[in-house]
Amino acid sequence: MNLNIALLPGDGVGPEVLAQAVKCLQAVEETFNHQFIFREALVGAAAIDKKGRPLPQSTLKLCQEADAVLFGAIGDPKYDNDPEAKVRPEQGLLELRKSLGLFANIRPVLSHPSLLGKSPLKKEIVSGTDFVIFRELTGGIYFGEKKLNEEGTVASDLCEYSETEISRIAHLAFKAAKSRKKKVTLVDKANVLESSRLWRKVVTRIGESYPEVALDFLFVDNAAMQLVLNPTQFDVILTENMFGDILSDEGSVIGGSIGLLASASIGDENALFEPIHGSYPQAKGKNVANPIASILSAAMLLEHFGLMEEAMAIKLAVDKSLRKGIVTPDIKSKSQFGTQQVGDYIAHSIVDIEDNFSVNDENIDLGKSTII
Numbered sequence: 001m002n003l004n005i006a007l008l009p010g011d012g013v014g015p016e017v018l019a020q021a022v023k024c025l026q027a028v029e030e031t032f033n034h035q036f037i038f039r040e041a042l043v044g045a046a047a048i049d050k051k052g053r054p055l056p057q058s059t060l061k062l063c064q065e066a067d068a069v070l071f072g073a074i075g076d077p078k079y080d081n082d083p084e085a086k087v088r089p090e091q092g093l094l095e096l097r098k099s100l101g102l103f104a105n106i107r108p109v110l111s112h113p114s115l116l117g118k119s120p121l122k123k124e125i126v127s128g129t130d131f132v133i134f135r136e137l138t139g140g141i142y143f144g145e146k147k148l149n150e151e152g153t154v155a156s157d158l159c160e161y162s163e164t165e166i167s168r169i170a171h172l173a174f175k176a177a178k179s180r181k182k183k184v185t186l187v188d189k190a191n192v193l194e195s196s197r198l199w200r201k202v203v204t205r206i207g208e209s210y211p212e213v214a215l216d217f218l219f220v221d222n223a224a225m226q227l228v229l230n231p232t233q234f235d236v237i238l239t240e241n242m243f244g245d246i247l248s249d250e251g252s253v254i255g256g257s258i259g260l261l262a263s264a265s266i267g268d269e270n271a272l273f274e275p276i277h278g279s280y281p282q283a284k285g286k287n288v289a290n291p292i293a294s295i296l297s298a299a300m301l302l303e304h305f306g307l308m309e310e311a312m313a314i315k316l317a318v319d320k321s322l323r324k325g326i327v328t329p330d331i332k333s334k335s336q337f338g339t340q341q342v343g344d345y346i347a348h349s350i351v352d353i354e355d356n357f358s359v360n361d362e363n364i365d366l367g368k369s370t371i372i
């Protein structure tokens with residue numbers, strides 16, 4: 001298959017982790033005889049520094065013309081620590097999501113068998129966790145009207161949702177549940193928020209056309225607790241933009257590190273793949289950031305194009321690195337392996353495909369499908 005992939009390394013550890021994902025895609029290209037063309041562009045603080053804007057027009061154009069986008073991370077402390085900043089790296093990512101129509105952000109959460117002891121949660125609690133968060137990505141409080149009065153003393157952000165915005169992601173969530181454990185949990189705050197009551201109404205109605213899928217509801221405060229008390233109860237969590245952002249970082253604790261969690265952002269015409277973590281500025285240039293979230297995002301990219309065997313080769317190679325302890329310090333504190341060494345090991349394991357498939361003979365659970 002020929003694929004044009006736009007690469008947006010961004011800031012902090014973004015370029016380092018993205019480089020490992022590219023290595024893995026190149027290993028897939030070589031092993032399975034595909035042709036991937038990579039083109040790179042600026043985004044975030046790096047783009048503000050060079051072009052004065054977090055999403056230059058040339059970057060957006062490259063993404064619109066590509067088959068898919070692979071995103072690193074954005075964000076820089078110089079903006080985080082300046083509430084008066086007129087322009088912010090994060091605007092680049094938000095504008096990109098909106099412009100590409102990426103309304104569904106799919107974030108799988110898995111407790112890997114060889115990492116059970118890594119979570120601060122008890123093994124008995126996290127063992128067998130395999131759920132996926134369907135986070136609405138282009139609506140809600142992130143995109144509602146923002147106001148600050150002239151004195152700078154009162155501010156507001158509007159949380160607005162339309163039926164259309166809710167129903168298009170709800171359909172994706174129900175379809176995913178059909179090929180998984182057949183359960184959708186809508187997380188909202190319908191006891192307080194009008195927008196959440198609309199979510200409940202629309203999702204309940206849509207649920208009726210998926211009779212094989214059970215639908216239940218949780219208030220977000222309770223969901224935050226249930227996630228760490230009893231994560232195996234979940235299959236597909238469907239939720240709005242901000243709740244999904246918060247719950248997915250919380251969910252990463254189950255797996256052992258946020259450096260493991262990948263995501264796919266899907267729209268009707270475009271798709272972008274990115275780790276859920278940020279630019280982790282403290283680690284920039286230190287070769288310590290975990291590249292696995294970025295590498296697994298590349299696997300999700302391949303799945304998106306139906307390259308299931310290729311995606312499986314990446315997942316098996318990741319699995320092998322975890323089992324053999326070829327991991328970054330977030331997984332094993334005294335590890336002598338860095339971002340690049342882990343990336344090299346995984347990429348080499350992909351090429352060494354026979355070896356990978358023998359690992360699979362041991363019946364490792366690599367998670368249920370997130371493909372819709």
Ligand SMILES: NC(=O)c1ccc[n+]([C@@H]2O[C@H](COP(=O)([O-])OP(=O)(O)OC[C@H]3O[C@@H](n4cnc5c(N)ncnc54)[C@H](O)[C@@H]3O)[C@@H](O)[C@H]2O)c1
Pocket residue numbers: 013017072073074075076077080090093257258259274275276277278279280281282288289290291293330
């Ligand atoms: N999608 C994105 O690009 C994205 C996501 C979240 C935050 N951000 C931005 O990133 C900057 C830093 O934000 P933050 O510190 O709140 O979140 P962060 O995700 O960058 O880091 C939080 C903590 O998670 C851990 N971590 C993150 N990535 C890791 C990795 N690859 N390997 C190992 N450990 C990792 C580290 O302990 C780190 O201190 C901010 O500017 C923020 O706006 C961007």
Ligand SMILES: CC(C)[C@H](C(=O)O)[C@@H](O)C(=O)O
Pocket residue numbers: 090093094245276278
């Ligand atoms: C950087 C920020 C805009 C972004 C979000 O809140 O969506 C990030 O936290 C994420 O999870 O992708």
Ligand SMILES: [Mg+2]
Pocket residue numbers: 245246249276
């Ligand atoms: Mg986030």
